[in-house]
Amino acid sequence: MRNFISSIITVCILCGVALSPSCGSTENNTETTAAASGETTTTAAEDAYQHPDVDYEGAEFRILNLEALWDMFIHIDRAEINGEVLNDAVYNRNRKLEQQMNFVVNEITQPEDMAHADLISLATNSILAGDDMYDIMFLPVNTNLSIVTDGYLVDLNSLPQLNLDETWWDTEINKQITLHDKLYMASGAMNLMAYEGTWCLYFNENMIEDLQLELPYDLVREGNWTIDRLSEYAKAAASLNGDDSFAYKKDGSATWGIAAHSNAPQKFLFCAGESSVDFDENDDPVFNYGSERFYNVISKLAVLLSGDDGQTLEANTDDFNAELGGYLHVFSTGRSLFVTGEIKAAQTLRDMTDTFGIIPFPKYDESQEDYVTDLVLQLFYLTIPITNQRLDMTATIVEAMTHDSFTDVVPVYYEQTVEQKGLRNDESIEMLEIMRQTRTVDPGVVFGWTNTLNDTIRVKLFAGDANVASDIESAKTSIETNIDKFLEFLEE
Numbered sequence: 001m002r003n004f005i006s007s008i009i010t011v012c013i014l015c016g017v018a019l020s021p022s023c024g025s026t027e028n029n030t031e032t033t034a035a036a037s038g039e040t041t042t043t044a045a046e047d048a049y050q051h052p053d054v055d056y057e058g059a060e061f062r063i064l065n066l067e068a069l070w071d072m073f074i075h076i077d078r079a080e081i082n083g084e085v086l087n088d089a090v091y092n093r094n095r096k097l098e099q100q101m102n103f104v105v106n107e108i109t110q111p112e113d114m115a116h117a118d119l120i121s122l123a124t125n126s127i128l129a130g131d132d133m134y135d136i137m138f139l140p141v142n143t144n145l146s147i148v149t150d151g152y153l154v155d156l157n158s159l160p161q162l163n164l165d166e167t168w169w170d171t172e173i174n175k176q177i178t179l180h181d182k183l184y185m186a187s188g189a190m191n192l193m194a195y196e197g198t199w200c201l202y203f204n205e206n207m208i209e210d211l212q213l214e215l216p217y218d219l220v221r222e223g224n225w226t227i228d229r230l231s232e233y234a235k236a237a238a239s240l241n242g243d244d245s246f247a248y249k250k251d252g253s254a255t256w257g258i259a260a261h262s263n264a265p266q267k268f269l270f271c272a273g274e275s276s277v278d279f280d281e282n283d284d285p286v287f288n289y290g291s292e293r294f295y296n297v298i299s300k301l302a303v304l305l306s307g308d309d310g311q312t313l314e315a316n317t318d319d320f321n322a323e324l325g326g327y328l329h330v331f332s333t334g335r336s337l338f339v340t341g342e343i344k345a346a347q348t349l350r351d352m353t354d355t356f357g358i359i360p361f362p363k364y365d366e367s368q369e370d371y372v373t374d375l376v377l378q379l380f381y382l383t384i385p386i387t388n389q390r391l392d393m394t395a396t397i398v399e400a401m402t403h404d405s406f407t408d409v410v411p412v413y414y415e416q417t418v419e420q421k422g423l424r425n426d427e428s429i430e431m432l433e434i435m436r437q438t439r440t441v442d443p444g445v446v447f448g449w450t451n452t453l454n455d456t457i458r459v460k461l462f463a464g465d466a467n468v469a470s471d472i473e474s475a476k477t478s479i480e481t482n483i484d485k486f487l488e489f490l491e492e
Contacts, residue, residue, distance in 0.1 A: 049166070049403050052396055056103040059390070061397050064123060064137040065191075066380075067109035072196040072344045073413070074138070074380065076401075077107040089412040093404045103397060108134065116143040116378055123385065127152045132387045135394045138193075140378040141185050142448040147383075149489045153184040154384040154391065161395035162186075168406035170194055172440045173375070177447075179285065180490045185381030189405035190398065192413055196344040197376035198435055199267050201230075201361060206354040207337050211236050216359050217427045220434065223366060227272060227300050230338075230362045231311060234258050237337035238310030246310040248330070256313040257337050258304075259330035263377065264314075264340040265305055265461040266454045270442055271361035271372040272297045276454060277444035277483070284487060285443050287450075287479050289472050297364050298457075299466045306464030314462050331356075342376060343432070346417045358418065358428040360435050373435040377445060449482045450475075 063076050078091040094105050110119060120143050126133050141148060156162055157178070165171055170187040173194065177183065187194045208215055213233055219225040234257020240246065241253035248254075258264075270276075274297050278288040305312045313336065315327035331339035332352040339345075340361075349356055360371045388394055418428040444450035453475040457468050 049163075049168075051097075051100055051400055054101050054393075054396060056101055056393055056397075059103050059393065060106045061103050061394070062133065062135045063105070063107045064134040064139075065107055065109050066112055066114065066119065066138075068112040069193070069380070070344070070376075071347070072193055072342075074191060074193045074196070075107070076138075076191060077105045085412050086409070086416055089409045093401065093408050097397070097400055097404060101397065101400065103393075116140045120144040120147055123147065123383075124150075124152060127385050127387050130387060132389050134385055135388055135390065136398060137383045137385060138191055138380040139185070139383050140380055141383070142378060142446055142451070145448055145486075148184045149486065151489075152386055154386055154388065156183045156186050156382075156384065157181060159384075159391060159395040161392065161399050163399060166403070168403045170439060172438075176441050176443050179443075179486070180283070182490060185383045187379065187381055188402040189410055190382065190402040191380065192405075192409070193380050194375060194439065195410065195413060195436075196342060197379055198343045198439055199271075199340070199361065199374045199376070200343055200431075200435060201359050202331060202339045202341065202345065202349065202356050203359065204331065204334060204337055204354050205357050207237060207334065211337075215357070215427075217357065217431065220359050220371070220431060223363075225359065225362045225371070226365050226368075227268070227297075227304060227362050228365070230258075231300075231304050233337060234304065234311035235309065240310070246307060246313070248313055248315065254310065255335050255337070256330070257311040258313070259315040259327050259336035259339040260305065260312050260462075261316050261327055261340045262314060262462075263458065265301060265458040266445075267340065267361060267374045268301050268305070269297060269457070269461075270374045272301075272364035273368050273372060274364075275442045275444070276450035277442060277447075285447075285483050287444070287476060287483065289450075289453075290469070293364070295466070295469075298461070298468060300364075301461050302464050302466035305461045307462070308464060312462075343417060343435075350419065355425075357425065357431070359431050360438065371434060371438045372440060373438045375439060375441055377451070379441070379446075444479070447482075447486060449479050449486075453479065 065074065065076060068074070073086055075090060077094050078087045081088050081091055098104060110122065120139060123134070123137050123139060124147055139147070147153060156164065163169070164174055164183070164186065168189045173187045174183060177185065203216060205215070213236060216225060219229055237255055237257045238246070239255050241255060243249065243252045243254040246254055246256065274289070274294050276287070276289055277285045280286045307313055313330060315330050328339060328341065328345060328348055330336045332349055334354055343358070346358065360373050363371060382398070384391070384394060414429055414432055417432065418425040445454065453471060456471050460468055
């Protein structure tokens with residue numbers, strides 16, 4: 001079984017195979033044959049990347065990062081082999097490259113509890129002082145966009161060593177934040193946060209069987225996993241089971257369709273194909289809310305998320321987390337059919353009694369061409385400060401580490417993510433690859449232009465209120481002004 005799953009992972013990741021017609025087509029450069037033994041053998045196209053023949057004479061490669069973040073694996077380096085497969089894969093990647101290119105990784109970490117705004121300030125102050133302290137910095141850029149607009153970051157598109165259109169980079173994510181051919185932060189396999197911070201739906205396979213429902217994997221493959229189908233499943237799972245209401249009681253018996261993180265409404269909206277900012281014919285960002293389709297999506301979500309009929313429980317308010325065990329607890333104890341969360345939650349859930357599966361968020365309807373997969377709000381992007389005096393070396397090492405992460409670390413990460421009770425869930429690996437191929441971001445969120453409006457919409461949807469037109473109208477001028485200011489910066 002393990003070898004079979006490893007084969008699936010290798011095919012998916014190295015060759016970018018399109019696993020579902022609903023995900024768009026990708027040219028298949030692999031040959032797969034069924035052997036007489038019943039095993040699957042795969043011959044992958046030769047990896048075109050060649051490690052550069054360079055000698056950096058023992059130079060330090062200095063990386064600014066946090067030491068930890070929301071229980072995610074965000075480490076760029078590990079000090080030693082410890083038997084944990086992901087730790088060891090990262091360690092081995094770095095030591096191999098250090099030997100090949102003669103440099104030393106120095107990951108300079110800040111405390112986990114450092115406020116993100118303070119991390120941006122630390123980076124900014126270093127640049128303003130003219131200190132060449134960091135070669136690269138992993139930063140939550142939307143916390144303070146001025147680090148971009150004040151001209152403190154290198155345009156990554158200006159570095160020829162970075163092959164940003166290659167598979168080991170998150171090409172669709174980076175495309176969405178490239179404006180006027182300039183890219184000041186990028187996402188790729190070097191840092192696993194974009195994998196850990198990928199939003200998904202978990203479902204309880206045992207409950208699916210008890211409710212005599214079709215496993216959602218097939219619906220995803222067929223392109224039929226929609227808000228309406230999710231609502232059907234959520235209604236089937238909702239039951240008071242003797243409780244007097246769907247208000248959560250830790251010792252109660254009620255079950256819900258979905259245990260939802262508080263950020264879930266915006267994720268459902270975005271994954272249904274409604275981005276707050278899109279691009280016009282000149283490739284300029286434009287505010288995008290307010291179409292007829294937008295309001296149709298909002299209407300569906302207001303019904304799904306209101307909680308009146310037990311379809312959804314907002315399960316991570318402060319009081320809920322403090323007193324009732326957290327939103328994942330609702331799911332892990334078998335009291336919700338689905339839970340919204342990031343892929344990193346799989347590690348928390350792996351000890352639950354029931355078997356769980358992983359699928360993408362639903363489309364709006366079957367006419368939506370592709371699934372859309374969102375990321376955490378404050379994703380840490382790769383950036384390079386303008387104080388960097390070794391851009392050639394930096395870009396060369398970044399490219400090599402990103403490539404080798406994709407080939408040597410990500411497959412290990414995939415296996416670890418879906419491991420449950422000694423088994424390997426090959427369907428969930430397939431779903432993970434669908435989500436990897438469809439990961440993207442809303443420029444309005446990344447650049448911080450629409451976050452306040454999105455928060456207003458989030459609160460209303462949980463209240464079952466679809467009347468957001470006045471909120472959009474009130475926010476429109478400010479959003480468009482901030483977009484214009486950013487475009488002015490790009491033109492300077």
